[in-house]
Amino acid sequence: MSIKRDLTDEVIKYLNNIGYMPIVVPRSGIVPPTVYRHEEDTYIRIADLNDWLDARPELQALLSTKPESAVDLGNELNDRKAGKASISLFAQISAIFSAGAPNVEAAGEAGGEVQIMYDDCTTRVVVPDKVEKALAGVKPEQFGPALGEGKVHIAYEYLYASKVKASVKSNAGGSASASAAIAGVGKAEATASANRGASETMTWEGKAGQEPVAIAFKVAQVKLVGGHYQLNFGSGPGKALVAGAKGKPYISLTGQVYEIVEPGGLQSSRAR
Numbered sequence: 001m002s003i004k005r006d007l008t009d010e011v012i013k014y015l016n017n018i019g020y021m022p023i024v025v026p027r028s029g030i031v032p033p034t035v036y037r038h039e040e041d042t043y044i045r046i047a048d049l050n051d052w053l054d055a056r057p058e059l060q061a062l063l064s065t066k067p068e069s070a071v072d073l074g075n076e077l078n079d080r081k082a083g084k085a086s087i088s089l090f091a092q093i094s095a096i097f098s099a100g101a102p103n104v105e106a107a108g109e110a111g112g113e114v115q116i117m118y119d120d121c122t123t124r125v126v127v128p129d130k131v132e133k134a135l136a137g138v139k140p141e142q143f144g145p146a147l148g149e150g151k152v153h154i155a156y157e158y159l160y161a162s163k164v165k166a167s168v169k170s171n172a173g174g175s176a177s178a179s180a181a182i183a184g185v186g187k188a189e190a191t192a193s194a195n196r197g198a199s200e201t202m203t204w205e206g207k208a209g210q211e212p213v214a215i216a217f218k219v220a221q222v223k224l225v226g227g228h229y230q231l232n233f234g235s236g237p238g239k240a241l242v243a244g245a246k247g248k249p250y251i252s253l254t255g256q257v258y259e260i261v262e263p264g265g266l267q268s269s270r271a272r
Contacts, residue, residue, distance in 0.1 A: 009083025020216035074121030160212035
C-alpha cells in the first residue's frame with residue numbers, strides 16, 4: 001500500500017500544522033512510545049520501547065499513558081474538506097478492519113464532495129523528556145544499523161478515533177460511486193453502514209470493546225551523541241519543520257500518509 005502525497009488535502013494539512021503525521025496501522029491497540037525505522041513512505045516497527053525495559057521497571061514507569069479526550073481536535077478535523085490522501089486513508093482503514101476495500105477514491109473523482117469525519121477522538125502521549133530518560137536503559141545494538149543511518153524514530157504520541165466516516169454529496173455521479181463502494185464493505189472485524197439520501201455515507205466503527213484505531217502520530221528522530229541518546233526535532237532539506245524548539249514535533253514529509261509495517265519486512269499490512 002502506498003498513498004500518494006497530497007499537498008492540497010485540508011485534513012492532512014491541518015494534522016501536519018499541529019505536528020501529526022497521518023498513518024495506516026494494521027492493528028488496533030498500539031500505544032506510545034514505539035520505536036520505528038523510517039523508510040520513505042513507511043515506518044517499520046522495531047519494538048515497543050516498554051518491551052526493551054523489562055529489567056528496568058523504574059524506567060518503564062516513566063512511560064505509562066492513559067487516553068485523553070481530543071474532542072476539540074476531532075471537531076477541527078471534521079470542519080475541513082478531504083482531499084485524495086484523506087479519502088485513500090479512509091479506504092485503507094476500512095480495508096484493514098473489514099472484509100472489503102471500498103473505492104471511495106472513485107466517488108471523489110466522480111465529482112462528489114467528500115468529507116471525512118473522525119468521532120470519539122483520543123490521544124496518548126509520553127513527554128519526550130521522559131522518553132529520553134528511559135532510553136538510558138537501551139543498548140545501541142538493539143536498534144541495529146538503522147541508528148547510525150539516522151532512520152530510528154520514536155513515536156511518543158498517537159491520535160485515535162473509534163469511528164471514521166466518509167460522506168459523499170450526491171452530485172456529478174459521486175453518489176453512485178459511493179453506493180457501489182458501500183456495497184463491498186464487510187463486517188468481519190468492524191461494522192459498516194450507509195444512509196442513502198441527499199448524500200451517501202459510509203462508516204467504519206470498531207466493535208464493542210475494540211481498541212480505537214490510531215490515525216496519526218508524532219515522532220522524533222533518535223540520535224546517539226557522546227554516548228547519550230537525544231531526540232531530534234529538527235528537519236533536513238526538503239522536510240517541513242513544525243515549530244523550531246526541542247519538544248516540538250517535525251514532519252517527515254508534508255502531505256504524506258505513512259504506512260505502519262509490523263516487524264518482518266515490507267509485506268502488505270492488509271494481510272495482517
